[in-house]
Amino acid sequence: MCAFLCADQHGTELHIYELAVRLDRQRLGLGRNLVAVTIRAAQRRRVDSITLxxxxxxxxxxxxxxxxxxxxxxxxxxxxxxxxxxxxxxxxxxxxxxxxxxx
Structure with missing residues (x-):
């Protein structure tokens, strides 16, 4: 595994608890892509806000x-x-x- 994002939905809010990218894989857009995928998924679920x-x-x-x-x-x-x-x-x-x- 080279990257992960941990989040949980609380009612109509989604909280990102952790985002990590392995050091030798940083600055390749993996973290940015994980956040983008999370935002799109939250929008589909009608989440009002995303916090961290x-x-x-x-x-x-x-x-x-x-x-x-x-x-x-x-x-x-x-x-x-x-x-x-x-x-x-x-x-x-x-x-x-x-x-x-x-x-």
Whole structure:
């Protein structure tokens, strides 16, 4: 396996939990294609929104998703589900703080 995307539907929202591409296969469009396929599948399922969380300060994470059409949410614009996901990530050992993780 060289790449995968893990997502789950929550009502009319789809959340991408993880996208990974093997290091020697990066920059070939695999991640971009996985996200595009996921977006098309979500549209067929009449999903209202697609969310994800990622590292804010890693040069390729947030800008990659923004280039694909995602936009960064301010904490006041996050619903309870996204706030709970971010809290769960901290409980699982990821660093805390809005300057570290974003949705």
């Amino acid at each position: 969380t990622t590292f804010s300060g890693v040069a390729w994470n947030a800008p990659f998703y923004e280039h694909l059409g995602f936009r960064r949410l301010h904490a006041r614009n996050m619903g309870a589900r996204l706030r709970a996901i971010l809290r769960g990530e901290v409980q699982a050992g990821l660093p805390a703080g809005v300057d570290v993780r974003c949705a």
